[in-house]
Amino acid sequence: MENSVLSWLQPDAQRFFRENAIVRHLNSGDLIYDDEAVVTHTIFPHDCVISIMAEMADGRSVEKASIGREGFVGLPVILGGGRTFGRCVVQVPGKASWLSVADLDVALQEFHCVRQVMLRYAKSFTLQLMESVACNSLHTADQRVVRWLLHAHDRVDGDTFYLTQEAISNLLALRRATVNAACSDLQQAGGISYHRGHLTITDRQILQSRVCECYDRVRRAALCTAP
Amino acid sequence: MENSVLSWLQPDAQRFFRENAIVRHLNSGDLIYDDEAVVTHTIFPHDCVISIMAEMADGRSVEKASIGREGFVGLPVILGGGRTFGRCVVQVPGKASWLSVADLDVALQEFHCVRQVMLRYAKSFTLQLMESVACNSLHTADQRVVRWLLHAHDRVDGDTFYLTQEAISNLLALRRATVNAACSDLQQAGGISYHRGHLTITDRQILQSRVCECYDRVRRAALCTAP
DNA sequence: AAATGTGATCTAGATCACATTT
DNA sequence: AAATGTGATCTAGATCACATTT
Structure with missing residues (x-):
C-alpha cells in the first residue's frame, strides 16, 4: 500500500x-x-x-x-x-x-x-x-522553507516534484523574495535545483544540516503511528 | 461542575x-x-x-x-x-x-x-x-498578548488572576520589553490594570476590539464541544 | 529579589517596485 | 503569462543594557 x-x-x-x-x-x-x-x-x-x-x-x-x-x-x-x-x-x-x-x-x-x-x-x-x-514563532524563514521541502521529499516518490517558489511563499506566509533568497542559497550549496516549478532534492544531507529540529520531531511522530 | x-x-x-x-x-x-x-x-x-x-x-x-x-x-x-x-x-x-x-x-x-x-x-x-x-505566523505581538489574556479571562473566576509580564513573554516567545509595551498600551486604554503580577481585566470590550479573529475561532471551537 | 519601565541600536523579513527568462 | 531574480527602503520586534518601585 x-x-x-x-x-x-x-x-x-x-x-x-x-x-x-x-x-x-x-x-x-x-x-x-x-x-x-x-x-x-x-x-x-x-x-x-x-x-x-x-x-x-x-x-x-x-x-x-x-x-x-x-x-x-x-x-x-x-x-x-x-x-x-x-x-x-x-x-x-x-x-x-x-x-x-x-x-x-x-x-x-x-x-x-x-x-x-x-x-x-x-x-x-x-x-x-x-x-x-x-x-512558526521560533525559527527563521530559511529553516521553515527547508523543513517544508524535507517533509515533501518524504512524501513523494523520487527526488523531483512540482512546487513553485510562489507556492512555498503562500504556504509559509513569506514574501516570494524571501523564499527566492532561501532557494537560491540552497541551490548554490548544491542541496536543490529547480526549474520553473520542477524542484529536485539533489542532496538531502545539505538540507538536513540546515533544517531546525522540528523536522525530525514531526518525522518521528509520523513514524510512531506504525503499530 | x-x-x-x-x-x-x-x-x-x-x-x-x-x-x-x-x-x-x-x-x-x-x-x-x-x-x-x-x-x-x-x-x-x-x-x-x-x-x-x-x-x-x-x-x-x-x-x-x-x-x-x-x-x-x-x-x-x-x-x-x-x-x-x-x-x-x-x-x-x-x-x-x-x-x-x-x-x-x-x-x-x-x-x-x-x-x-x-x-x-x-x-x-x-x-x-x-x-x-x-x-503565530500572521499576527502581531500585541494581538497575541491580547488573545492570551482573553482566553485566560474565559478560564478563571472573576476578572483578576496572577500572571506576570515576564510569564507572558515566555509563553509567546517575545521580549519582556515587547510585552510591557503591549500591556502599558492596554492599561492606558483602560482595558487592563496590573500590579506585580496581579492582572485585572477592567474592560473586555477594549481587549476584544484589539484581538485578532483567532480568539473568537478558538473560543467557538471550545464551546462546540458541548453536546 | 521580583516586577516593571525605558532607551540605543540591530536585523530578519516586510512593502514596493521592476527586470529577466522560458 | 508564469516563474524567477534583485534592489531600495521600512518596521516590528530583537539584542543589549540599565533604571525604578515594592
Whole structure:
C-alpha cells in the first residue's frame, strides 16, 4: 500500500479499502474541501501533498498543516464532527485513495484496527501541529522553507516534484523574495535545483544540516503511528 | 461542575468523577508533567490555566497550547499513546480535578459518554492548535498578548488572576520589553490594570476590539464541544 | 529579589517596485 | 503569462543594557 495508514491495517481491512476506494490523480491547486465543508470522503495520499490552509478575514493565508502518505484528509470524521479543519488544497500533485464516509463507516464497524490506526494518526497529526506552533514563532524563514521541502521529499516518490517558489511563499506566509533568497542559497550549496516549478532534492544531507529540529520531531511522530 | 468536559458527562459518569477524582490547588510555575512523561493522571482544570511548552535544544521555549476549564491535560491517553505532548506547567494558579489513568479506564469502560466527550475535546484542541499555527505566523505581538489574556479571562473566576509580564513573554516567545509595551498600551486604554503580577481585566470590550479573529475561532471551537 | 519601565541600536523579513527568462 | 531574480527602503520586534518601585 502506498499510504502508510492503510499499510498498517490488517489484511482483511486492507482488502476492503482496495475494493472500495477509488484512486484519483490530484493536480496542483485542486481544491479538495473548502473550510468547514462536510467531509464526504476520506482521502489517503499516495505521493501527493495536501495543505490545510487558514484564511484570514483580510485575505491573508497560511498553511495550518500538511498531509501526505503518512496520513489522510478527513480526521474530523473520527473525532466526531464531520466538517473539515480548513481549506484543503493540493500542493504537490500525485495520486490518492478516496473512500466515501459511508464506506468508511462500514470499515469502522467491521474492522477494529481502522479506528485504532486512525486515532494514532490523530495523535501524530496533533504533534505535527504543536511543532508548527513552536516552529512558526521560533525559527527563521530559511529553516521553515527547508523543513517544508524535507517533509515533501518524504512524501513523494523520487527526488523531483512540482512546487513553485510562489507556492512555498503562500504556504509559509513569506514574501516570494524571501523564499527566492532561501532557494537560491540552497541551490548554490548544491542541496536543490529547480526549474520553473520542477524542484529536485539533489542532496538531502545539505538540507538536513540546515533544517531546525522540528523536522525530525514531526518525522518521528509520523513514524510512531506504525503499530 | 467547574470543568466543562466533566459538566457534559451523564449524571452517573459525573458521580463517578466526583467520587474518584481529587481536587488539588495548583500553583503558578508548578511542573505537572515533563515532555514525553507517562500520563498517570488526567487533569481537569476548574479555574487554572496549564501550558504545554515546547523546549528547543538551544534552550528557547514557547507555549504550544494552553488548557483550562474547557478541556483537560492527558489527551494522549485517549489517542492511544500515553505520553505527554510537551512540558505541562501551571501558568495561572487555581484548582483542578485529578483522576488517575486507572480510574479513567474504568470510567471509559462503564460510561460511553466519557470517550465521546473526550474525543470532542480532542477536536476542539486540534482547532486551537491550527489557529495558533496561523496566528503565530500572521499576527502581531500585541494581538497575541491580547488573545492570551482573553482566553485566560474565559478560564478563571472573576476578572483578576496572577500572571506576570515576564510569564507572558515566555509563553509567546517575545521580549519582556515587547510585552510591557503591549500591556502599558492596554492599561492606558483602560482595558487592563496590573500590579506585580496581579492582572485585572477592567474592560473586555477594549481587549476584544484589539484581538485578532483567532480568539473568537478558538473560543467557538471550545464551546462546540458541548453536546 | 521580583516586577516593571525605558532607551540605543540591530536585523530578519516586510512593502514596493521592476527586470529577466522560458 | 508564469516563474524567477534583485534592489531600495521600512518596521516590528530583537539584542543589549540599565533604571525604578515594592
